[in-house]
Amino acid sequence: MFASKQPNIGTTIFTKMSALATEEGALNLSQGFPGFDCDPVLQDLLAHYSKGxxxxxxxxxxxxxxxxxxxxxxxxxxxxxxxxxxxxxxxxxxxxxxxxxxxxxxxxxxxxxxxxxxxxxxxxxxxxxxxxxxxxxxxxxxxxxxxxxxxxxxxxxxxxxxxxxxxxxxxxxxxxxxxxxxxxxxxxxxxxxxxxxxxxxxxxxxxxxxxxxxxxxxxxxxxxxxxxxxxxxxxxxxxxxxxxxxxxxxxxxxxxxxxxxxxxxxxxxxxxxxxxxPKYWQELSSFYQQKRDLFAKALKGSKFRLLPSQGSFFQCVDYSEISQEFDQDLAVRLTKEIKVASIPISVFYEQPPEQRILRFCFAKTDDVLIEAANRLSKL
Ligand SMILES: Cc1ncc(COP(=O)(O)O)c(C=O)c1O
Structure with missing residues (x-):
């Protein structure tokens, strides 16, 4: 029997939710990666430096x-x-x-x-x-x-x-x-x-x-x-x-x-x-703030309660008015039923408290954010 060094570790939630999102053809607001490409200036630099x-x-x-x-x-x-x-x-x-x-x-x-x-x-x-x-x-x-x-x-x-x-x-x-x-x-x-x-x-x-x-x-x-x-x-x-x-x-x-x-x-x-x-990092906060605000505005009529997002590209929401399900179950269900993937935050705790919170990544195109918010607002 192979003695695992990490017997209690599976694959990360990011891998799991992204794989499920792909399988279900869902909008992937789970894993923290941009849904758009990097600047062409950087692509050109890479092409240039790939020689020699x-x-x-x-x-x-x-x-x-x-x-x-x-x-x-x-x-x-x-x-x-x-x-x-x-x-x-x-x-x-x-x-x-x-x-x-x-x-x-x-x-x-x-x-x-x-x-x-x-x-x-x-x-x-x-x-x-x-x-x-x-x-x-x-x-x-x-x-x-x-x-x-x-x-x-x-x-x-x-x-x-x-x-x-x-x-x-x-x-x-x-x-x-x-x-x-x-x-x-x-x-x-x-x-x-x-x-x-x-x-x-x-x-x-x-x-x-x-x-x-x-x-x-x-x-x-x-x-x-x-x-x-x-x-x-x-x-x-x-x-x-x-x-x-x-x-x-x-x-x-x-x-x-x-x-x-x-x-x-x-x-x-x-x-x-x-x-x-410097402009690339200097403009980043306002770029993402616009996305945070767009997503928040689009969720305004929903039953989600938005928690403050002061930085990063994540928006946490409290869903207790919508469901009392465990967050890991809800994240899977929403990915399957309304095709919007998120991350349940209980996975980030050793002992998850009694709370109902999902994390959405808003590093996505505006179209995707609006469509995801429309689907979520129907809950
Ligand atoms: C808090 C935090 N630390 C570290 C990392 C990993 O960064 P990298 O992709 O550069 O390894 C991430 C990526 O999501 C992150 O969110």
């Missing part, structure tokens, strides 16, 4: 891309990072999350996460021999962190805490005061942060993204995991980066070299040039 740039890139990423990331970080956060010792190019934020945890978590170390939490966090910790500690964000306070509860959860074994802002699946964001509260709690400890900021450029209503990079005390202990997939509508490229101080980057790279060694060379060259054009 087809061998292994340096392990940490081509210096040109690391320079571009450093320049962007300076422009956006006014933070100077060394492209040589603090920036590593990886094959998607997923790799960054994996390598960050695996390079610092020893067997028995505790890693704190806030549920609903992105579904990779817990298994990555377990695979490292660590112990995931799940705290629950309260729906009624807008999925914000209870810092007193966090302070109580810290033990001598706490090795790291996951930060995720803008937050998947809820679309909640951290404010600067949250970073201050966290810094206060971490003072005098060696606890590290794995800060998942893949939606850093998608923040709504004029708010600013509260990156841990902006907080010198937090930056010193953080792996910041970023993704080009969300910023440039290229989730299929699986390209990202990890920003961390030198002592952490050195350990991170030891892992990265055994996971992928290096990421796709022509993609790195194309992104190097793309990053030099």
């Amino acid at each position: 740039h087809n061998q292994y890139a340096p392990m940490a990423g081509i210096p040109e891309l690391r320079n571009s990331i450093a320049e962007k970080t300076k422009l956006v956060y006014d933070v100077n990072l060394s492209p040589i010792s603090e920036i590593t190019v990886v094959s998607g934020a997923t790799e960054a999350l994996f390598a960050a945890i695996h390079c610092c978590v020893h067997p028995g170390d505790e890693v704190i996460m806030f549920d609903p939490s992105y579904d990779a966090y817990d298994p990555i910790v377990r695979l490292a021999g660590g112990v995931p500690i799940h705290l629950t964000l309260k729906t009624e306070n807008g999925f914000r962190i209870d810092f007193e509860e966090l302070a109580r959860a810290i033990t001598p074994k706490t090795r790291a805490i996951y930060v995720n802002t803008p937050h998947n699946p809820t679309g909640a964001i951290w404010e600067m005061e949250d970073l201050n509260s966290l810094a206060e709690i971490l003072k005098g400890t060696a606890i590290l942060l794995v800060s998942d900021e893949v939606y850093e450029h998608i923040v709504f209503d004029g708010k600013q993204h509260a990156s841990v990079l902006l907080h010198p005390e937090l930056r010193k202990r953080s792996f910041v995991c970023g993704s080009f997939g969300k910023t440039y509508h290229i989730t299929g490229w699986k390209m990202g980066y990890c920003l961390a101080p030198e002592y952490l980057t050195a350990e991170f790279r030891k892992l990265h070299q055994w996971v992928t060694f290096s990421s796709a060379t022509p993609l790195q060259w194309a992104l190097t040039d793309m990053l030099k054009m």
Whole structure:
């Protein structure tokens, strides 16, 4: 009998719901990927760099891309990072999350996460021999962190805490005061942060993204995991980066070299040039805010109650006026019956609370969003 290392793990909900959506010919508002193509400028850059740039890139990423990331970080956060010792190019934020945890978590170390939490966090910790500690964000306070509860959860074994802002699946964001509260709690400890900021450029209503990079005390202990997939509508490229101080980057790279060694060379060259054009990330928030608002307006007459979406490209809705079904059953039923796929958020909890919430991804064309909302409004 084969002894599985992950006996309780199946395929992710994203794979399941996307497969069901395809099978049912449903509008797929489940998995978080854009329903439209990337900019032709980027396609042309890739075509250009696919000639003559087809061998292994340096392990940490081509210096040109690391320079571009450093320049962007300076422009956006006014933070100077060394492209040589603090920036590593990886094959998607997923790799960054994996390598960050695996390079610092020893067997028995505790890693704190806030549920609903992105579904990779817990298994990555377990695979490292660590112990995931799940705290629950309260729906009624807008999925914000209870810092007193966090302070109580810290033990001598706490090795790291996951930060995720803008937050998947809820679309909640951290404010600067949250970073201050966290810094206060971490003072005098060696606890590290794995800060998942893949939606850093998608923040709504004029708010600013509260990156841990902006907080010198937090930056010193953080792996910041970023993704080009969300910023440039290229989730299929699986390209990202990890920003961390030198002592952490050195350990991170030891892992990265055994996971992928290096990421796709022509993609790195194309992104190097793309990053030099700030308008693409500067316009992203308003692009997605328009989609969030369009979807919300189209759902106005429905029985869904929309929860606040402050960032990311997700809209959570409470469906308790429509059904008392378990969210995983309802998500499947809606995919089959009205051909609209969503994500049930109970899958992001260790112990799902009594609530009726689905997550819709609004990174879709306006036509698809309106059609999906029309179908949902008939419920
Ligand atoms: C919160 C969060 N972290 C990480 C990732 C993975 O990013 P990538 O596709 O760059 O691996 C995603 C993708 O959906 C995400 O939503």
